[in-house]
Amino acid sequence: FTIHSFxxxxxxxxxxxxxxxxxSDGLGE
Structure with a gap:
C-alpha cells in the first residue's frame, strides 16, 4: 500500500x- 495507490x-x-x-440531484429536481 503506497501513497500513490491511495x-x-x-x-x-x-x-x-x-x-x-x-x-441524484438531477433526479430529485
Whole structure:
C-alpha cells in the first residue's frame, strides 16, 4: 500500500461520489 495507490483510489472514489451526487440531484429536481 503506497501513497500513490491511495491517491489514485481517492481520485476515482471522489469522481464516482461526485457523479452519484450529481445524478441524484438531477433526479430529485
Amino acid at each position: 491517491q489514485i483510489f481517492y481520485t476515482l472514489f471522489s469522481a464516482i461520489v461526485g457523479f452519484l451526487l450529481g445524478a
